[in-house]
Amino acid sequence: MELKISGVSFGYSDTSVLHDLWVDLDGPQLVSILGPNGVGKSTLIGCICKILSPKVGAVLLDGKAVSEIQLKELAKEMGYVPVASSDSFPMTVVDAVLMGRHPFSKWRTDENDLRLVYDTLCRLEIESLAMRQFNELSAGQHQKVVLARGLVQEPRVLLLDEPTSNLDIRHQIEVTHLLRELSREKNMLVIMISHDINIAASYSDNILMMYKGGIFAAGRPWDVITEENIRTVYGVNCQVVDFKGKPHVILDDTMKELPDIDWKPPYNSESHPTLNAESQE
Amino acid sequence: MPDMVEPSSSEDFVDKYYSYIFLKIVIIVGLVITVFLVAGYAITIGAGDVTMMETYNYIFHHIIGTQYEYRSPDWFKDFAIWNIRAPRVFAAIIAGFGLAVCGCVMQSITKNPLADPYTTGISSGAVFGVSIGMVFGFSLGTDFGNLGLMFNAFLFGLIPAIFIIIVASNSGRSAATIVLAGIAITYIFSSLSTITMMFADESTIKKAYLWQLGTMERVTVDMLPIMFFGVLACSIAVYVFSRQLNLLYLGTGSASTLGLDVSTFRSIMVIIVALLTSTIISFTGVIGFVGLVAPHIMRQFISSDNRFLIPAAGLLGGAFILICDTIGRSPTLGWDIPVGVVMSFIGAPLFLWIIIRSKKGAI
Numbered sequence: 001m002e003l004k005i006s007g008v009s010f011g012y013s014d015t016s017v018l019h020d021l022w023v024d025l026d027g028p029q030l031v032s033i034l035g036p037n038g039v040g041k042s043t044l045i046g047c048i049c050k051i052l053s054p055k056v057g058a059v060l061l062d063g064k065a066v067s068e069i070q071l072k073e074l075a076k077e078m079g080y081v082p083v084a085s086s087d088s089f090p091m092t093v094v095d096a097v098l099m100g101r102h103p104f105s106k107w108r109t110d111e112n113d114l115r116l117v118y119d120t121l122c123r124l125e126i127e128s129l130a131m132r133q134f135n136e137l138s139a140g141q142h143q144k145v146v147l148a149r150g151l152v153q154e155p156r157v158l159l160l161d162e163p164t165s166n167l168d169i170r171h172q173i174e175v176t177h178l179l180r181e182l183s184r185e186k187n188m189l190v191i192m193i194s195h196d197i198n199i200a201a202s203y204s205d206n207i208l209m210m211y212k213g214g215i216f217a218a219g220r221p222w223d224v225i226t227e228e229n230i231r232t233v234y235g236v237n238c239q240v241v242d243f244k245g246k247p248h249v250i251l252d253d254t255m256k257e258l259p260d261i262d263w264k265p266p267y268n269s270e271s272h273p274t275l276n277a278e279s280q281e
Numbered sequence: 282m283p284d285m286v287e288p289s290s291s292e293d294f295v296d297k298y299y300s301y302i303f304l305k306i307v308i309i310v311g312l313v314i315t316v317f318l319v320a321g322y323a324i325t326i327g328a329g330d331v332t333m334m335e336t337y338n339y340i341f342h343h344i345i346g347t348q349y350e351y352r353s354p355d356w357f358k359d360f361a362i363w364n365i366r367a368p369r370v371f372a373a374i375i376a377g378f379g380l381a382v383c384g385c386v387m388q389s390i391t392k393n394p395l396a397d398p399y400t401t402g403i404s405s406g407a408v409f410g411v412s413i414g415m416v417f418g419f420s421l422g423t424d425f426g427n428l429g430l431m432f433n434a435f436l437f438g439l440i441p442a443i444f445i446i447i448v449a450s451n452s453g454r455s456a457a458t459i460v461l462a463g464i465a466i467t468y469i470f471s472s473l474s475t476i477t478m479m480f481a482d483e484s485t486i487k488k489a490y491l492w493q494l495g496t497m498e499r500v501t502v503d504m505l506p507i508m509f510f511g512v513l514a515c516s517i518a519v520y521v522f523s524r525q526l527n528l529l530y531l532g533t534g535s536a537s538t539l540g541l542d543v544s545t546f547r548s549i550m551v552i553i554v555a556l557l558t559s560t561i562i563s564f565t566g567v568i569g570f571v572g573l574v575a576p577h578i579m580r581q582f583i584s585s586d587n588r589f590l591i592p593a594a595g596l597l598g599g600a601f602i603l604i605c606d607t608i609g610r611s612p613t614l615g616w617d618i619p620v621g622v623v624m625s626f627i628g629a630p631l632f633l634w635i636i637i638r639s640k641k642g643a644i
Contacts, residue, residue: 051534075540082534088394089530089585094298099527102539107524107588109302111295118294130294131301133584149531153539 001156001189002026003048007057007269010040010047017043019213020057020265022272025206028187029277030180032200034224035210036234041193042083044210045159048191049080061157075103079155083162084143087135093145096134097121100149113152120148123178139166147175151182160192164199172196176203183277201225202246206275209233214265218273221247232259305589308582312596316374319600323373323607324366331358340367364502372500372508373606373620374599376561377571379512381598383554384572385591386519389526390547391449394580394635395460397572398558402441402466404569405474407555407562408493410437412474415489416481428507434559441466442551450533450547495568495621497606504564511560515553516595522550523587530585568621570628571598577635 003025010018017040025031033041046052048059050066058065066074079100094117098105101113121127124144129137134145143166150158160179164172176194180203183190194200200207200221207224209216211233217224225247227240237252267273321333331339339362349356384397391401398404410433441463448462474493478486492499500508519526525546528536533543561568575598576590583589602620605627609618 046534049534049538051537071537071542072540075538078538080534080538082532085532087530088392089388090580091530091585092301095584095586096531099531099539102524102528109298114295114298115291118291127294131297149535 001028001062002060003157003189004060004063005044005048005057006060008044008047008054008059009056010043010052010054017213018047018054020268021215022265022267022269023208023215023218024272024274025189025191026274026276028183028189029205029275030176030183030203031189031191031206031208031275032194032204033191033208033210034194034197034200034233035216039210040213041210042161045080045161045191045193048157049078049159050074051080072103075153075155077155078157079150079153079159081146081150081158081160081163084139084146084166087142089135091134092131093121093126093129093134093137094131096145097148097152100152103153116152116154117148120151123151124148124175140168140171143167144171144175154186155188157189157191160190162193162195164194164196172199176200179203180205197225197230197249198243201248202244205278208275212263214263215267216263217266218275220278225249231255232261232263235259305583305586305593309589309593309596312593312600316596316600316603319603319607320370320374323370323603324362326607326611327361327366331362336362339363368500368502368505369497369606370603371505372497372565373603375505375508375512376497376565376568377575377598377600377602378595379516379557379561379598380568380572380602381575381594382512382516382519382591383557384576384598385587385594386526386550386554387445387572388576389529389587390550391445391459392529392532393449393459394577395573396445396463397570397576398438398554399567399569399572400460401445401463402470403438403445403555403558404562404567405467405470406441407434407438407559408567409470409474409477410434410559411492411563412477412489415492416477416485431507431559431563434563435556437470438555438559438562439552441470442555446547446551450544491619492566494619495566495624496617496619497565498617498619499566500564508560508564512557515557515560516591518553519550519557520588520591522546523591526550526587527585566619566621568602568624570624570632571601573635574628574631575601577631 005021005023008018008021021044033044035041043052047054053067058067061077097117097120098109098113105113118127121130124147126141126144129141137145143163147163150160164175167175176199179190179192182188204221206219207221208218209224209229216233217229225240227238230236230238230249235255235258237255239250239252240247241250321336324336325331325333339359343359343363349359380398387396387398387401388394411430414430414433444466445459445463449459478489481489525541528539528541536543576594579590579593579597583593602624605623606620609620609623
């Protein structure tokens with residue numbers, strides 16, 4: 001499948017957040033969105049899955065604008081895993097995950113859906129929580145349950161807003177690795193927002209780095225994760241080394257002043273990158 | 282509901298889940314039986330000796346059309362049960378059911394366990410609508426009388442409902458904000474209702490005051506059909522959408538990406554809630570807390586899936602108001618305490634208990 005972000009701009013009332021974003025994502029793969037806080041990462045995801053409507057431009061799924069696709073139909077193609085939140089209503093983990101099947105299910109709970117839920121819980125190693133109350137779980141467990149809901153939806157495009165923010169290092173690596181595996185296994189385009197540059201670099205096919213509401217750089221990890229780029233985008237001095245063939249960032253200190261460069265988005269309608277999966281290793 | 286043992290395989294898991302569903306259905310059936318028994322008992326309370334068995338017997342015979350000799354003892358008992366006590370008992374069940382359903386819906390669409398028609402100010406809006414109808418004889422509907430009052434209640438109940446939805450749909454607003462906004466709205470409409478009362482004559486004031494407290498006294502047998510079918514139609518409409526209501530627990534973003542047009546759906550639900558609340562309130566006056574407490578209690582037993590929560594909370598709400606009304610008119614007290622007062626006396630402490638006990642993030 002192909003997802004095109006063509007000239008998307010978005011703003012909340014009078015503050016403009018995204019300016020003229022151009023990028024094409026082609027085929028199943030794991031793409032990580034990196035960038036400092038408040039740069040518009042979640043807003044971009046919101047625009048892709050139609051929670052927000054871009055002021056200018058469009059998001060095209062296989063050539064069709066998502067704004068033209070009915071929500072019910074879009075739900076069969078695209079899944080969204082929101083940033084961690086709290087829940088105050090008691091509900092079992094099974095029921096919470098089963099809701100991911102909503103676009104496909106009928107009134108009665110289907111046996112095949114239940115099996116799918118169980119397999120997904122096993123995959124995430126949380127099957128022991130199946131009958132626990134969702135609102136009584138730890139933050140990390142809660143996050144895995146929400147992730148499971150996104151996975152049982154079996155979309156072709158899965159968008160995740162910081163899916164690893166509450167996980168310990170072991171689970172961060174496991175979940176990111178799993179997302180890469182699933183992108184191959186289920187032929188899925190997985191797009192996640194991440195704050196861990198090194199984990200993103202090891203598992204992502206492509207990285208999208210955002211800056212001042214635009215795309216600063218997009219492409220393979222080695223092309224995007226450079227000392228120069230991290231200095232400009234995050235205002236952090238660092239050293240990028242080769243670790244098992246992937247770029248690895250060793251953080252130094254923050255820069256006294258954020259570099260204030262006169263920056264123009266490098267991509268436009270004529271020239272913008274097409275990101276596709278790394279060849280199978 | 283107790284946590285179950287860890288499932289060992291996919292098959293085992295499916296079986297466990299279905300037995301969990303079965304347990305929920307058993308609870309609902311249990312509630313139906315409870316309401317039936319409480320209703321039978323409630324009808325026996327009052328002047329004249331009727332046992333519970335006799336009550337069911339008379340009601341059964343009335344339904345199959347048995348005629349008694351005019352002014353015979355059987356005729357008197359049948360008349361007392363069918364025309365005096367049963368309407369009040371049925372009205373209590375219907376009111377409780379409807380208000381609890383409203384609570385389930387409001388809590389789902391605001392994602393807030395403290396929302397119900399009372400705490401969000403919908404009731405106070407509806408009361409104002411009825412008050413101006415009673416005092417000025419002013420109705421925005423064509424019909425004046427019960428339907429006119431109902432229409433007024435609906436229209437003025439809609440104002441707070443829409444306001445609350447606007448407040449709640451702004452993400453980042455906490456549950457506390459919604460309840461505080463509800464309290465503010467309640468104050469505004471209470472003061473307006475009070476001002477209205479200043480223009481009323483003495484007998485209207487007394488009538489309106491008693492009604493505002495929430496009472497089953499005004500309900501007569503000829504009002505029952507409107508109330509029954511109104512509540513039934515709205516409850517069915519809500520129940521059909523229980524899976525969509527479940528999606529709203531996940532937040533606006535997730536609900537939308539699972540295929541629900543959130544803002545349209547919310548608006549439809551709010552209109553149904555306003556309709557349901559006004560149907561009940563225009564007959565019985567304000568009865569608080571039931572819409573809050575009944576769903577809350579049932580959530581602990583059958584969790585929050587609206588496919589099961591709505592009927593269960595409704596039945597519990599019906600039983601709850603019926604019990605309160607029966608306590609209020611119990612002969613040992615010697616006088617009739619309005620059901621709204623009894624309900625507040627029992628409901629308010631429960632409300633406090635919920636607030637104190639609620640976990641992080643809820644308030």
